[in-house]
Amino acid sequence: MKAGDGSAEAKRRAGHAAADAVEDGTVVGLGTGSTAAYAIEAIGRAVENGLDVHGVATSAESAQLARESGIPLTTLAAVDGVDLAIDGADQVADGDLIKGGGAAHTREKLIDAAADRFLVVVDDSKLADRLDWPVPVAVLQGAESVVAERLRGLGGEPTLREAERKDGPVVTDDGHLVLDCDFGEIGDPGTLATALSTIPGVVEHGLFVDLADEIYVGSADGVDVLQ
Template sequence: MANADAAKKAAGIRAVDFIENGMKVGLGTGSTAYWAIMEIGNRVRQGLQISAIATSVQSEELAREQQIPLLTFTAFDYLDIDIDGADEVDENLQLTKGGGGALLREKIIASASRKLIVVADEHKFVPHLGAFPLPVEVTPFGWEYTFRQLTAMSGRPKLRQKDGKTFITDNGNYIADCNFGIIKNPKSLETLLNAIPGVVENGLFVDRTNILVLGFEDGTTKILSK
């Protein structure tokens, strides 16, 4: 296993230690959240009793393969814990998410959770957000207008592509990957972006993280909290 994968696996597995019997759990999306889902599956087969809701079709399929019981929001009002990854996390535990295109469902589930546990390898921990392009989910209708608004904010948006075609989210929307440079005030930018007509959600997760589990290439982990 490559060192980076060892770091992700260590973080994902360690985060599962926060789950207790009877909890309702959010299942994140991405290469580090993958390891958390795999470990949850292991513990479910060993007798852990939980129910879960996934942040993407991809994670939902993995959860079914791992025999993790899945519910929908019709079955409960809140989640106890959400374990999810990040593309960047700063020293104040603010996040950039959405590299996998699941940012809208990820933010809904994070908002519905009493505790958000973020799993990341050491390279995702940065002094300031902004090196990773900020994903902004936009409606296909009028996306050109929305892009002009993002351009006026100096966001330099690029329409995400996959396999030579426009990338479509699980919700049927487009992703604008924006480059704002160093993001000095994530909270302000999150508010401004969501005020643009046509913007469904953006990848800034501000003041939501309770615990950060950092994985290192030697297989060790470090726990940081607010």
């Protein structure tokens, strides 16, 4: 389940502005989604012009785009750490995020949290006063009914995400299913995030609380950086 799309130009502005923060000799986390894609392409052009970086991809999709853009790839296991991660979000409110519209939030959270700096790139349509988008929850196959019951106990309404181009559910790069859970307006994202993490069968959830260092918000007029 993906959030409503903003303008391509606003996304491009945000992605390119964040890509400008990438320095020579760094390891960069490469996010997933349409806005992060603009950043990856911009980094690729900088590599072509001599920038020396290595990327750690958050999904098969971002890895493929990185290869096409000429960015050398590595893995978390092969490096001492990630200097900078650039990734998108489905919704942003008061510095917290909901991610996982592309079903890549498990790897995204791992890499974004490992980074010394995490830059979020969004267009201005993703900003909200309170988080209220359904929270994607990656679950072990076979555990979806048990997890769904626990999610209802927390006040959520879970829905198994169905694939759009084939029969059956969405399966993530790591082989998990995704429950999109509607909690309505989320008053305390931190408390909910902790509760979701304690449910047996949950691999990862799409609430990113207190992780973003800077949020690049693209609009028709330019880019604002929220900290």
